[in-house]
Amino acid sequence: MGGDAGAGALSRRIGYAGLDEDDVRVRPGKGSRPRTRRRPAHSDAAEAFVAAVDRGRYRCFVGDRAVTAMGARELGHRRVVVGDLVRLAGDTSGAPGALARVVSVLPRTSVLRRSADDTDPVERVIVANAEQLVIVCALADPPPRTRLIDRFLVAAYDAGLDPLLCLTKADLAPPDEILAGYAPLGLRHVVTGRGAGAEVVPGDLRAELAGRASVFVGHSGVGKSTLVNALIPAAERAVGTVSPVTGRGRHTSSSVVAFRLPGGGWIIDTPGLRGFGLGHIAPDRVVRAFPDLAAGIERCPRGCTHLEADCALDEWVAAQDDDGALRGRLDSLRRLLRSREGGDPAGATEPDREGEPNQQDAPDLGGERSGEDGPDRDDERHRDDRGRGDDLGRDAGGPG
Numbered sequence: 001m002g003g004d005a006g007a008g009a010l011s012r013r014i015g016y017a018g019l020d021e022d023d024v025r026v027r028p029g030k031g032s033r034p035r036t037r038r039r040p041a042h043s044d045a046a047e048a049f050v051a052a053v054d055r056g057r058y059r060c061f062v063g064d065r066a067v068t069a070m071g072a073r074e075l076g077h078r079r080v081v082v083g084d085l086v087r088l089a090g091d092t093s094g095a096p097g098a099l100a101r102v103v104s105v106l107p108r109t110s111v112l113r114r115s116a117d118d119t120d121p122v123e124r125v126i127v128a129n130a131e132q133l134v135i136v137c138a139l140a141d142p143p144p145r146t147r148l149i150d151r152f153l154v155a156a157y158d159a160g161l162d163p164l165l166c167l168t169k170a171d172l173a174p175p176d177e178i179l180a181g182y183a184p185l186g187l188r189h190v191v192t193g194r195g196a197g198a199e200v201v202p203g204d205l206r207a208e209l210a211g212r213a214s215v216f217v218g219h220s221g222v223g224k225s226t227l228v229n230a231l232i233p234a235a236e237r238a239v240g241t242v243s244p245v246t247g248r249g250r251h252t253s254s255s256v257v258a259f260r261l262p263g264g265g266w267i268i269d270t271p272g273l274r275g276f277g278l279g280h281i282a283p284d285r286v287v288r289a290f291p292d293l294a295a296g297i298e299r300c301p302r303g304c305t306h307l308e309a310d311c312a313l314d315e316w317v318a319a320q321d322d323d324g325a326l327r328g329r330l331d332s333l334r335r336l337l338r339s340r341e342g343g344d345p346a347g348a349t350e351p352d353r354e355g356e357p358n359q360q361d362a363p364d365l366g367g368e369r370s371g372e373d374g375p376d377r378d379d380e381r382h383r384d385d386r387g388r389g390d391d392l393g394r395d396a397g398g399p400g
């Protein structure tokens with residue numbers, strides 16, 4: 001998307017045809033009481049990009065102008081998430097105290113979703129209209145979890161987002177082993193780290209992000225907000241530390257916020273995830289996210305679940321000369337498939353370290369926990385909480 005008017009450029013990708021059916025949704029009044037104010041046209045509605053959602057207030061951009069808005073009545077219970085393109089009516093001047101109204105949400109080109117766990121088919125929308133999923137994984141502190149990477153890959157393939165693996169903290173540990181594991185997949189990657197010689201944000205990451213809408217996801221403490229600040233100093237995202245006791249991050253960011261890249265494009269910082277449920281993705285779609293195993297899957301019997309003894313994958317993987325990289329991927333696929341049956345939830349709600357107790361107290365995108373300092377639930381089931389806050393808490397900063 002173009003640099004000067006991100007929202008406009010995004011919608012150009014969508015095109016304008018056929019948008020109108022969703023434009024104005026005037027709910028029928030109660031009984032036969034005539035509505036006193038109909039809002040038929042909104043022909044003057046400005047198009048805006050939603051950069052943050054905070055307790056029922058949407059921080060939007062109309063071109064470069066920051067405008068605060070709330071949901072209009074005709075929006076009903078329609079949820080608005082970061083990345084959405086919306087139409088605004090009312091006062092779109094962006095003047096202090098001015099409040100516009102979101103009257104409609106334009107069709108989304110992509111939707112990043114997750115479910116609470118792998119057996120939960122209810123999905124929660126995290127971000128709309130992103131083009132790229134930046135899977136941020138620290139090489140140490142906290143230790144890397146490849147099974148969570150694999151989950152994010154499934155989500156990325158399913159949502160049609162380009163995955164980019166971003167390995168951080170290369171000053172603490174080398175990336176070779178993890179990169180070797182993803183070599184058969186041909187995953188694009190960048191390695192970042194601080195210290196002599198290595199910038200925090202290398203040029204190749206900037207190049208991968210330029211002109212696109214990218215979402216940063218990953219465990220708490222992997223350095224997502226550090227990267228955002230390095231890319232966009234004005235973002236001033238709060239950065240936390242990793243606990244030396246638990247080896248975990250402190251869930252410093254508690255809201256999803258989009259920031260405009262200076263040269264064009266958006267980067268969207270998200271709170272650290274404890275896990276990433278894939279219950280809304282059918283097994284065959286999970287399998288499709290493992291194209292590096294596709295040649296082996298062709299040898300499987302028809303309808304193979306890849307969990308039974310007649311699965312051809314073990315033999316095929318053993319015959320590959322890849323230093324065992326595909327073995328890890330096959331294990332990962334099987335875990336994902338099994339967890340959908342409720343058997344092995346590793347990585348769905350918890351970092352995939354076996355035998356670890358669940359960490360129920362951490363804020364989590366889309367978690368059920370509600371409270372003043374944690375992200376509120378981001379949940380299509382609870383349609384009534386529009387206006388009460390989505391997933392924002394104390395760190396609801398925006399650009400500018």
Ligand SMILES: Nc1nc2c(ncn2[C@@H]2O[C@H](COP(=O)(O)OP(=O)(O)OP(=O)(O)O)[C@@H](O)[C@H]2O)c(=O)[nH]1
Binds near residue numbers: 172221226227253272
């Ligand atoms: N050694 C080293 N530390 C880093 C690097 N990048 C980030 N950190 C540190 O990692 C810690 C966590 O960074 P954050 O940017 O807050 O991590 P986050 O992913 O945004 O975490 P949440 O907001 O909790 O999800 C901070 O102490 C950073 O200074 C790096 O490349 N090398």
Ligand SMILES: [Mg+2]
Binds near residue numbers: 239252253272
């Ligand atoms: Mg953060």
Ligand SMILES: [Zn+2]
Binds near residue numbers: 297304307
């Ligand atoms: Zn099989």
